Amino acid sequence: MLVDAFSELMTADADAFRTKFRKMAADPFAFYRGTACLFYADMAQLEDRWSDERTGRVWIQGDLHAENFGTYMDGAGRIVFDVNDFDEAYVGHVSWDLRRFCASFALLSWRKAFGDEVISDLLRGYLTAYLDQVRAFTRVDDDRSFALVRENTEGAVHDAVLRTSARSRSGLLDRLTVVEGYQRRFADGPRTRRLDGAERERVLAALDRWRETVHPPRRRRDVAYDVKDVVATGGFGIGSAGLPAYTVLIEGYDQALENDVVLSLKQGNVAAPSRVVRDPAIRASFEHEGHRTAVSQRALQANASQFLGHTEVDGVGFVVQELSPYEVDLRWDDLTEPEDIAPVMAQLGRATAKVHCVGDADSDHTLVPFQTEEAVVEMVGDRQEEFVADLVDFAHSYAHRTQADFRLFVDAFRAGAIPGISSSGSHPVR
Numbered sequence: 286m287l288v289d290a291f292s293e294l295m296t297a298d299a300d301a302f303r304t305k306f307r308k309m310a311a312d313p314f315a316f317y318r319g320t321a322c323l324f325y326a327d328m329a330q331l332e333d334r335w336s337d338e339r340t341g342r343v344w345i346q347g348d349l350h351a352e353n354f355g356t357y358m359d360g361a362g363r364i365v366f367d368v369n370d371f372d373e374a375y376v377g378h379v380s381w382d383l384r385r386f387c388a389s390f391a392l393l394s395w396r397k398a399f400g401d402e403v404i405s406d407l408l409r410g411y412l413t414a415y416l417d418q419v420r421a422f423t424r425v426d427d428d429r430s431f432a433l434v435r436e437n438t439e440g441a442v443h444d445a446v447l448r449t450s451a452r453s454r455s456g457l458l459d460r461l462t463v464v465e466g467y468q469r470r471f472a473d474g475p476r477t478r479r480l481d482g483a484e485r486e487r488v489l490a491a492l493d494r495w496r497e498t499v500h501p502p503r504r505r506r507d508v509a510y511d512v513k514d515v516v517a518t519g520g521f522g523i524g525s526a527g528l529p530a531y532t533v534l535i536e537g538y539d540q541a542l543e544n545d546v547v548l549s550l551k552q553g554n555v556a557a558p559s560r561v562v563r564d565p566a567i568r569a570s571f572e573h574e575g576h577r578t579a580v581s582q583r584a585l586q587a588n589a590s591q592f593l594g595h596t597e598v599d600g601v602g603f604v605v606q607e608l609s610p611y612e613v614d615l616r617w618d619d620l621t622e623p624e625d626i627a628p629v630m631a632q633l634g635r636a637t638a639k640v641h642c643v644g645d646a647d648s649d650h651t652l653v654p655f656q657t658e659e660a661v662v663e664m665v666g667d668r669q670e671e672f673v674a675d676l677v678d679f680a681h682s683y684a685h686r687t688q689a690d691f692r693l694f695v696d697a698f699r700a701g702a703i704p705g706i707s708s709s710g711s712h713p714v715r
Contacts, residue, residue, distance in 0.1 A: 290322035295705040313691040314392040321348045321557035329561040335380040339660035344644030347373030347558050349382040350389035356449040358611035359588040364449045366433040368640050374581030375558040376567050387680035412673045414634030422642045422658035429587040440628045449613045455543045457610035470514040478517040491596040495605045498594035509536035528552045547608040553578045573602025584644035
């Protein structure tokens with residue numbers, strides 16, 4: 286399954302995939318994070334009791350695991366705690382996001398040596414909070430204004446929001462750039478590559494096309510968008526191995542050097558859910574994977590950054606967004622006791638409900654032409670206990686299945702049995 290999903294990228298950058306696979310070999314949770322394609326192959330074989338004509342066609346995050354939550358600054362300037370990765374976003378079954386998160390939490394909890402009943406209790410808290418928030422959205426006219434912010438969060442989530450508020454754009458610039466002769470440019474390093482003239486011109490032309498796709502809010506100051514520097518970089522994160530990327534420095538809100546803005550241009554990858562969702566109307570809605578990623582993020586975030594957009598480089602789709610200093614991931618390593626995790630789980634449930642319910646008829650896209658909250662409430666009906674119990678049971682069973690798959694993966698990787706990827710890195714597999 287992994288070879289089928291990643292063969293082209295393996296061929297393009299075998300070293301990047303060797304690094305990706307070594308990270309995945311750390312433990313079952315790391316393996317799970319890097320194998321969304323395997324999860325959806327399994328979902329295609331699962332009879333989903335919680336999917337009907339509407340709840341089977343909801344905008345989903347697509348890779349909703351426990352480490353894909355954190356903070357960002359939205360288009361209104363608010364620091365928001367939310368889902369923070371949209372590379373796999375697509376239209377699919379609403380239960381897929383819930384199942385993927387629940388199984389990921391079961392795997393993460395084994396790192397903390399929690400018993401099965403403790404895991405079940407915490408998952409029940411997550412799913413109950415999810416359904417409570419979905420029902421709350423049926424009672425209001427404007428679900429897009431809802432957000433988890435400083436005033437309505439607690440515990441570790443509140444701490445993440447506060448830590449984010451202390452960050453600054455100048456701090457990010459100090460880490461990534463240098464100033465020479467009163468001009469700022471990217472610092473040279475092992476993860477950056479300078480472009481030749483022809484490649485630079487292609488990237489600059491792509492940026493011109495990107496400017497036509499952004500939706501800057503009127504309430505924010507204008508950005509100059511003049512390019513100061515551009516470099517090639519590697520992919521970001523376990524899921525982005527082998528994907529070409531560029532980092533661009535542009536003139537910010539004024540000519541002061543402290544206001545420069547860093548943009549990320551990353552090649553869009555095939556969304557894992559799209560491998561099992563066969564509706565041609567959904568596929569036809571997107572020009573390319575970069576367009577799909579940007580449209581999905583705008584739908585699911587409700588108030589996305591003014592820099593979010595898409596473009597093409599050499600005919601390949603890229604998603605463009607700010608490399609923002611105002612992003613902090615939830616710190617799971619600091620959460621060691623169930624009583625500290627319980628309020629976090631409730632807030633993650635509310636955040637999940639928000640992304641599902643804003644990407645519907647109220648969004649600026651027509652793929653989901655109904656109110657998701659109404660569809661979910663109708664689908665669950667008076668079966669909440671059954672719904673919660675089913676997903677909790679799935680979390681335990683799928684976590685066990687992932688552990689078994691993880692052992693098979695590590696054995697194959699160590700034996701050099703994955704075509705195109707040698708475990709040692711010194712000799713190709715024959």
